[in-house]
Amino acid sequence: MDWAALRVSLWLGAGTIAILLPVGIWFGRLLAIHQFRGKVLVEALVTVPLVLPPTVLGFYLLVMFGARSPLGQAFQSLVGQTLPFSFEGLLLASAIANIPFVVQPIQRGFEAIPSDVRDAAACCGLTPWQRFTRIEIPLAWPGILTAAILAFAHTLGEFGVVLMVGGNLPGETRTLSVAIYDRMQAFDDRSAGVMAATLLVIAVGTLMLTTTLSRRVGVRRG
Amino acid sequence: MCDVADRRLSVRILQRSPIPLDLDFTCDPGDVLAIFGPSGSGKSTILRSIAGLYRPEHATIRADGEMWSNTASKAFAPPHRRAVGMVFQEYALFPHLTALGNVMTALGHRPSAERRSRAEELLGLVHLSDHQDRRPHQLSGGERQRVALARALAREPAVLLLDEPFAAVDRTVRRRLQDEIDELRRTLEIPLLLVTHDFDDVVRLATHLLIPTTAARSRAARWPI
Numbered sequence: 001m002d003w004a005a006l007r008v009s010l011w012l013g014a015g016t017i018a019i020l021l022p023v024g025i026w027f028g029r030l031l032a033i034h035q036f037r038g039k040v041l042v043e044a045l046v047t048v049p050l051v052l053p054p055t056v057l058g059f060y061l062l063v064m065f066g067a068r069s070p071l072g073q074a075f076q077s078l079v080g081q082t083l084p085f086s087f088e089g090l091l092l093a094s095a096i097a098n099i100p101f102v103v104q105p106i107q108r109g110f111e112a113i114p115s116d117v118r119d120a121a122a123c124c125g126l127t128p129w130q131r132f133t134r135i136e137i138p139l140a141w142p143g144i145l146t147a148a149i150l151a152f153a154h155t156l157g158e159f160g161v162v163l164m165v166g167g168n169l170p171g172e173t174r175t176l177s178v179a180i181y182d183r184m185q186a187f188d189d190r191s192a193g194v195m196a197a198t199l200l201v202i203a204v205g206t207l208m209l210t211t212t213l214s215r216r217v218g219v220r221r222g
Numbered sequence: 223m224c225d226v227a228d229r230r231l232s233v234r235i236l237q238r239s240p241i242p243l244d245l246d247f248t249c250d251p252g253d254v255l256a257i258f259g260p261s262g263s264g265k266s267t268i269l270r271s272i273a274g275l276y277r278p279e280h281a282t283i284r285a286d287g288e289m290w291s292n293t294a295s296k297a298f299a300p301p302h303r304r305a306v307g308m309v310f311q312e313y314a315l316f317p318h319l320t321a322l323g324n325v326m327t328a329l330g331h332r333p334s335a336e337r338r339s340r341a342e343e344l345l346g347l348v349h350l351s352d353h354q355d356r357r358p359h360q361l362s363g364g365e366r367q368r369v370a371l372a373r374a375l376a377r378e379p380a381v382l383l384l385d386e387p388f389a390a391v392d393r394t395v396r397r398r399l400q401d402e403i404d405e406l407r408r409t410l411e412i413p414l415l416l417v418t419h420d421f422d423d424v425v426r427l428a429t430h431l432l433i434p435t436t437a438a439r440s441r442a443a444r445w446p447i
Contacts, residue, residue: 116312
C-alpha cells in the first residue's frame, strides 16, 4: 500500500472541493436564475470537460500551464517553480476537470427552488444576502452536497489528467490511481489489488453517503 | 397615527408589453379592492409591481406615505424595503422551515427576543397554535394558507396583497378563510388587494372592484355598484 499516494489523493480531493464549491455555488446559481445572451454556449463550455478524453484535456491544461504561458510565467515568478508536475498544478487541473461535476448539480439545486419562494423571502423583508444564506442555500443543499461528493469521488478516480499534468512524482503528484498503474507495470499485483480495493471501498462509501444524506434531506423537506 | 391619505395606496401603471396594462387606482385603509379578471389579464403582475417584484415600463406607486416606485424619477424601493404582506397563489412557504420558522422569517424588524412570542401569537390568530412545529408538507392546503397569511401579517404590512388566495382549497375551507379575511380587514385598517377569478370572492369580500382591460384606462369602482 502506497500511503503517500493515498495522502496525495485525499488532499487533492479535499482541495478540489475547497476551490470549486464557492465557484460552483456562485456560477451554478447564476446559470439557474439568470437568463442572458450566450447562456447555451456557456453551459456547453461548462460541460466540455465531461466529454473530452482526459488526454485532450490534459494536453490543453499543459499548454495553459506551460512556462511560455502567462499563467505558467506568473506562477513561476510568484512561487519559483513550474506549474506542471507540481501538486499546485495538479490541483488546478483537477479543479478545471471537475467543473461540470460541481456546477451542474448545484445549478439543478437552485433551479428546483420555485421563484415564488424566492419572491416570498423578499416580501418577508430579507435582504438579498439573507435570502441567499437562509432560504436558497438550505434549499439547494442536496445539489451542493451531491456536487461535493461527486467532485471528491471523481478526483480520486481521475487518471489521464493527473498523469498528463502531474506526472508520477512520489509524495507530490502520484495519486492512488496512478500508483495502481505503476504497481501493475512492475507486476506487483498484490499492492495494486490492495490499492484498487481501497479506492473501490471509498467510492462505494461516498456514494452510500450521498444517497443517505439526500434521503435525509428529502424527508426533512417533504 | 397618520391620516387616511398618508396610508392610502395609490397606483398608476402603464405598459405595452408583455401584458398591456393601463391602470390608475387608489385603495384606502380598511378597503378591499378585488382585482377580477381571467387568467393572463395581468392581475398578478399588478400585485407583483406593488410588491416591487416586477418593474413595469411606467409606474408610480405610493403607499405608507412613501414613494415605492416612480419610473419618471427612477425611484425604486426593492421588495425587502416595502412594508408589504403578500400571500402567494401556491402559498410559497419555505419548505425547510416549520410553520413557526416561516412566520419568524418575516419578523426581522422586531428584536430577536420578541420574534418567537410574536410568531406564536400570529399563528394563534389564524388558529394554528397546535401546528406550529409542523413543516409545510405536513399541513393541509387550508393550513398552509393560514401560515402564509400569518407570515404576511408578521411584516406589519402597510399593504396586504392576496394573489388568488383561495384557488387551491375546497369550498368549505374557502368560506371559512373568506370570513377570517373579512374579520382581519376590520381590525387591520390597511389597504387590502385581492386578486381573484372567482366572483364569489368579490361578492363576499370586496368593497371596491377593478377589472383590468386593455380597451381603456382601468379604474377602481365602489362595490357593490
